[in-house]
Amino acid sequence: xxxxxxxxxxxxxxxxxxxxxxxxxxxxxxxALLLISPEALTTEQVMEQLQISRGNAxxxxxxxxxxxxxxxxxxxxxxxxxxxxEKDVWTIARQVAKERKRRExxxxxxxxxxxxxxxxxxxxxxYQTFKTSVTDINKLASNVDKTLETMLKxxxxxxxxxxxxxxx
Amino acid sequence: xxxxxxxxxxxxxxxxxxxxxxxxxxxxxxxALLLISPEALTTEQVMEQLQISRGNAxxxxxxxxxxxxxxxxxxxxxxxxxxxxEKDVWTIARQVAKERKRRExxxxxxxxxxxxxxxxxxxxxxYQTFKTSVTDINKLASNVDKTLETMLKxxxxxxxxxxxxxxx
DNA sequence: AATATCTTTCAATAAATATTGAAAGTTTGA
DNA sequence: TCAAACTTTCAATATTTATTGAAAGATATT
Numbered sequence: 001x002x003x004x005x006x007x008x009x010x011x012x013x014x015x016x017x018x019x020x021x022x023x024x025x026x027x028x029x030x031x032a033l034l035l036i037s038p039e040a041l042t043t044e045q046v047m048e049q050l051q052i053s054r055g056n057a058x059x060x061x062x063x064x065x066x067x068x069x070x071x072x073x074x075x076x077x078x079x080x081x082x083x084x085x086e087k088d089v090w091t092i093a094r095q096v097a098k099e100r101k102r103r104e105x106x107x108x109x110x111x112x113x114x115x116x117x118x119x120x121x122x123x124x125x126x127y128q129t130f131k132t133s134v135t136d137i138n139k140l141a142s143n144v145d146k147t148l149e150t151m152l153k154x155x156x157x158x159x160x161x162x163x164x165x166x167x168x
Numbered sequence: 169x170x171x172x173x174x175x176x177x178x179x180x181x182x183x184x185x186x187x188x189x190x191x192x193x194x195x196x197x198x199x200a201l202l203l204i205s206p207e208a209l210t211t212e213q214v215m216e217q218l219q220i221s222r223g224n225a226x227x228x229x230x231x232x233x234x235x236x237x238x239x240x241x242x243x244x245x246x247x248x249x250x251x252x253x254e255k256d257v258w259t260i261a262r263q264v265a266k267e268r269k270r271r272e273x274x275x276x277x278x279x280x281x282x283x284x285x286x287x288x289x290x291x292x293x294x295y296q297t298f299k300t301s302v303t304d305i306n307k308l309a310s311n312v313d314k315t316l317e318t319m320l321k322x323x324x325x326x327x328x329x330x331x332x333x334x335x336x
Numbered sequence: 337a338a339t340a341t342c343t344t345t346c347a348a349t350a351a352a353t354a355t356t357g358a359a360a361g362t363t364t365g366a
Numbered sequence: 367t368c369a370a371a372c373t374t375t376c377a378a379t380a381t382t383t384a385t386t387g388a389a390a391g392a393t394a395t396t
Binding site: 001002003006007009010013017019020021022035036037038039087088089090093103104108111114115117118119120124125126127128129130132133134136137139140 | 169170171174175177178181185187188189190203204205206207255256257258261271272276279282283285286287288292293294295296297298300301302304305307308
Binding site for chain 1: 370371372373374375376
């Protein structure tokens, strides 16, 4: 396979995977493009390579920066902004985990905690089943949360630090 | 909080979480409804409780069955079909992991393997960066795949079997 | 074999999401 | 201060995804 074709396929696949996991297709594609670019790219270059509009490119790049996956670069003597993606996959994975934990897991945990306080008749099967399900999900979600917390602090921890090096 | 309100909030939250993770909101809501129902429900009951159409209820329930999260029940003397959700959260998590692995992770792994075979000039930074990124992602994805594989076989394995009981 | 009961399908429609592009905003330097 | 170079915004539009509901398909009952 030629490089040009491989790049194309990689970008498409990354976009598809993103959309299957609730991440905007274009955002995933821009990320893919930057991932495989040795140099930082300008908005113009992203627009051209992916055939997207200026507005879309601008918003998508901003989102990627908010996700902590891309950073702006400035070059002396130039007005244009350049965009560069973090290339270490483990750092990327940690970053994504961190953001999704914060944006999605934590709000759910908060609600589950409240729902566990529901009042009702202990003899009512409706009540019993509700309470059991919510409690069980809360337990699992808390464990996932704690596990992620540990993972995210892995670098600071000799034990997991060494385990996670195996994944690198 | 009253049970009725709590149920409503739970169903909404589950639907929202699902849609953030690429799972149809209605599917997640139907799943939530069945999760907190002590008894199996009919299509009619699902339609009424969630205010959705017959077609939607039918397709959604079929999808949930395909995900291995819900099963049909038949009752003697009745023509209607009843639907019942698996309640053990660890089993649910395993089931979801299994399906997403099969539907999304495995196809991506296959492609990454092919992309690693890309031909090009070893001196070309474009080629180098592409190859490094693809290889690194492939490594991480393979490790995730293997880890999931182990998890999915956990019940058959005394060591992880006992570890995972901690999560229940 | 006709009818009642229940399930499935799928083209049409609606709703949610993503994208465009032109105008407004900002920054730099002549 | 002006204007060129670049970035940002957002209402309008397009695309994608989900939902409806009526008709067709099953299956059991008389």
